[in-house]
Amino acid sequence: MPRWSFPTAASIYSSAAIDADNVIYFGSFDGKVYALNPDGTQRWSFTTGGQIWSSPAISPDGTVYVGSMDGQLYALGKDGTKRWAFATGGQVSSSAVLGPDGIIYVGSTDMRLYAINPNGAQKWSFLTADKLYATPALAGDGTIVIGGNDKNIYAVNPDGTRKWAYATGDWIGSSAAIDEAGNVFVGSYDKKLYALAPDGSLRWSFTTTDRILSSPALASDGTVYVGSMDGGLYAVNPNGTLKWSLQTIGYAQSSPAIGADGTIYIGSARDTANGGTAMGRLYAVNPDGTQKWAFNPEAQVYASPVIAADGTIYCGSYDKRLYAIGP
Numbered sequence: 001m002p003r004w005s006f007p008t009a010a011s012i013y014s015s016a017a018i019d020a021d022n023v024i025y026f027g028s029f030d031g032k033v034y035a036l037n038p039d040g041t042q043r044w045s046f047t048t049g050g051q052i053w054s055s056p057a058i059s060p061d062g063t064v065y066v067g068s069m070d071g072q073l074y075a076l077g078k079d080g081t082k083r084w085a086f087a088t089g090g091q092v093s094s095s096a097v098l099g100p101d102g103i104i105y106v107g108s109t110d111m112r113l114y115a116i117n118p119n120g121a122q123k124w125s126f127l128t129a130d131k132l133y134a135t136p137a138l139a140g141d142g143t144i145v146i147g148g149n150d151k152n153i154y155a156v157n158p159d160g161t162r163k164w165a166y167a168t169g170d171w172i173g174s175s176a177a178i179d180e181a182g183n184v185f186v187g188s189y190d191k192k193l194y195a196l197a198p199d200g201s202l203r204w205s206f207t208t209t210d211r212i213l214s215s216p217a218l219a220s221d222g223t224v225y226v227g228s229m230d231g232g233l234y235a236v237n238p239n240g241t242l243k244w245s246l247q248t249i250g251y252a253q254s255s256p257a258i259g260a261d262g263t264i265y266i267g268s269a270r271d272t273a274n275g276g277t278a279m280g281r282l283y284a285v286n287p288d289g290t291q292k293w294a295f296n297p298e299a300q301v302y303a304s305p306v307i308a309a310d311g312t313i314y315c316g317s318y319d320k321r322l323y324a325i326g327p
Contacts, residue, residue: 004040012316027052044080053093067092084120107132124160147172164200187212204240215255227252244289267301
């Protein structure tokens with residue numbers, strides 16, 4: 001089923017990023033950032049000092065930003081050379097997000113959300129009460145939203161001051177999705193998906209039967225898709241009621257991706273903690289909740305799939321391979 005697969009020396013948790021030339025970038029637990037041609041051949045790799053959980057972000061000028069568990073955010077040129085590295089006081093599993101003005105936002109386990117100028121100099125940092133694993137999200141008005149291990153969802157103004165905070169029942173590894181109206185959707189380890197108004201007040205919450213690490217995805221009709229550690233892919237109506245759910249083989253920790261035709265793609269992972277032999281599966285699900293197809297790599301799929309402009313789906317696996325599937 002895959003068009004090709006590319007092997008690394010360790011498991012892959014990082015999601016891929018694709019630039020305007022269809023070059024694919026991703027990280028591996030082997031500590032390397034890889035750049036691949038569209039045919040799956042390697043262009044270059046860059047070695048950091050730690051595992052890479054972070055997914056790359058690409059600026060309009062082709063700079064690749066990626067965090068490493070060595071505590072640094074790296075800025076790499078399109079040729080794989082290091083432009084600069086910004087040292088945080090902790091590990092960086094959070095993925096970087098770029099503002100329209102080129103400012104880079106990233107979280108660290110030193111409890112801080114950083115705003116970094118394109119030249120690598122710190123603009124500001126925002127201190128929370130515990131580690132930050134989640135990836136920040138940007139609202140249309142420039143507000144930065146991030147969840148933390150202190151159980152709070154934070155909204156931070158563009159100048160680094162706190163706008164509001166909303167307390168959930170457990171820590172937050174899910175990254176937020178924000179709609180055009182500024183409503184915030186985010187999952188928590190308390191098993192709930194939250195919908196918050198732009199002022200941080202609760203609109204509704206939807207409860208699954210296990211923790212949520214998956215980041216929500218928003219469809220054009222307002223449907224919210226999210227995975228749960230109970231193995232379910234949930235489609236939630238804009239009013240917070242269940243539209244449908246589909247059971248996967250294990251943890252649906254992967255974040256959904258939505259194709260141009262409405263197809264939802266999500267990875268699933270079964271390990272010895274949830275029974276049987278460790279295995280993974282990548283699902284394609286129709287908008288009505290029926291399974292379209294499934295692909296079985298040789299190990300768990302915790303990474304989130306990414307869809308290229310031509311419809312190719314890229315997804316990594318704990319079997320140490322990045323797969324290109326379709327279109």
